[in-house]
Amino acid sequence: MRFIADLHIHSHFSRATAKNLNLENIYIAAQLKGITVVGTGDFTHPGWFAEIKEKLVPAEEGFFKLKDEIADKCDQQVPSACRGIVRFMLVSEISSIYKKDNKTRKIHNLVFFPAVDRAEKFNSKLDKIGNIKSDGRPILGLDARNLLEILLETSDDAFLIPAHIWTPWFSLLGSKSGFDSIEECFGDLSAYIFAVETGLSSDPAMNRQVSGLDGLTLVSNSDAHSPLKLGREANIFNTELSYSNIKSALETGDPKRFLGTFEFYPEEGKYHLDGHRKCDIRLWPEKTRKLNGICPVCDKPLTLGVLYRVGELADRPGATKKARNHPFYSIIPLVEILSEILKVGPGSKKVMGNYHALLDKLGPEISILNTLKIKTIETAGIPLLGEAIARMRRNEVEVLPGYDGEFGTIKIFDPHEREKLLGQKTLFVVPAFRPDNQKKTAP
Ligand SMILES: [Zn+2]
Ligand SMILES: [Zn+2]
Structure with a gap:
């Protein structure tokens, strides 16, 4: 079956997230968006993990669903036109901050687990390494390669996807504290990386200028910090519902089973262009290069955006047949x-x-x-x-691109x-939906 999956979101235990970001509201929002499979986010956090264990029960292999009695209550807040099944997958984001080759590296990775007991074991290993209680997205002084090693030792079926790989401050290929390639980061374990998340500020077309990403499936997720943001980017699958189907579709990049992604306009992302928000300086990479990357207002180094960084690592103008090319659809919330x-x-x-x-x-x-x-x-x-x-x-559409933490703006x-x-038409408010008790439609 064809379904939509958003595999990177957060919980109310992560910093700067909405208080109502709980499993019930994620379940409701997923239906309003049309998402069938959603990552739990934050399973490394003991508080969130306890909520997961309390409210979710196993469904298809490696998937979980909200307990019936909770789901029934939530469904009353979902219009019948939107009702559909929702499955959860155990996912968490880990922030690794560590020194490698004399440089400080700050990288975010998504970790996926097929079972609660495996995830629990993984959590107890991380608990010995650093503090996993302070934030839904824990910060560990753990080399990303070693994180991957621990994951593989804990479960054969677990996998890791580097998150929003172009973000300047916290990502695999980021301009400030990343690497220049997968291999530099993951070394001997690089072969276990089969997918990367492109993030809001880049789209597949940009990523396909970098031949080092050819063998990888490009995924997109919302990284939502509130229920309404769910699905602003997402993936389209065509498989039976199960953890191993998702994993193998991503691993092989089989175009019959991974059908592509929904994308933010990359210009709308917070780090598309270069600049300084405080200095009101927003620059295209060409201009940044002319200024040697220095802000004309404050004389400090500019925050180099994703477009600049892709340009640095690009070794060809666009996709070739060698790459895993999946369709993508640009959407506006x-x-x-x-x-x-x-x-x-x-x-x-x-x-x-x-x-x-x-x-x-x-x-x-x-x-x-x-x-x-x-x-x-x-x-x-x-x-x-x-x-x-x-x-x-x-x-x-026209987009005024984002830069240095400021979202871009779109005009249609x-x-x-x-x-x-x-013309003469007036813009009126149509009556809002009133909850009812209609039954869920079949999947
Ligand atoms: Zn992140
Ligand atoms: Zn400045």
Whole structure:
């Protein structure tokens, strides 16, 4: 079956996350988005691990589901058009900070485990190495290669995926504290790395300029710190539901079983271009090079973004047949599209009211964005929405790129055009969804 998986999220035990980021709300949000498989995140944290053990029960091989009595309550908050099954997979993100070859390295990796007892054993090993209690995403002074070794010794079926590999400060290939290749980081164990996460600020096309990534499957996840952010990037699989199917689809890159990814526009990511936020300096790599990487305002080194860093490691203009090329679809979060159409903030009551009414009528967000017919979207009665989504699908959008921790901004319509297209139509708020007790639809 075809399904969507978001394998990197966090819990309320991670720093700077929403208080309501619990298993119930993850379960609800997954359905609103149209996600079938979601990573638990943070299983190395004892508090979160206890919640996992209390609220989840085994489902298909290596997968878990919310206990029926909890799920039934949550379903009342999900419109019937969005209802579907949700499975959890044990995933955690580890931050490794260590010295290698006289340089400080800071790297984030995702670790995946097929069973609670294996994950428990892994946790107890990490507990001896550093503090896994202080943060849902623990910081350990552990070489990423050695982390991988511990993982492989704990379970044959566990695997590791380097997270958001281009982020300047905390990633495998990051400009500030990363490496130049997989091999430099993982050494003799490099063959066990079969996938990497591209992160919000890069897309597969950029990654395919680097031949060192040819043999790897490029995955995308939301790295959500609140329920609403789930699925802003995600993966599309076509397999039976199980941990080993996910693993083997990623390992082989089989295009019949791994169907590609949903992507943020990379320019919208926080670290696409170079610059200094405080100095209000935002630069394209070409200009940065002319300035020798030094900020013209404060004379300090600029934060080099993902585009710059990809350029440094790129050894060809784009993909070749040798690479694992999977399709990818650039999407914009529905609340942002509504925010542009309604001219109010994405978190406003007006946007949220319309967002929920849309899901109520049309079903999960990702299908609205990606697969639903434009004609059907238009029946929901929000002027310009069909046209906005059609343009997004054709990649006809303008983005002011992000830099130095500042998200980029997307524009689908220019203001004059917007008024013209809108004509006499008024932008009204459609009545928001009211919870009911309808039963779940079949998977
Ligand atoms: Zn991270
Ligand atoms: Zn500066």
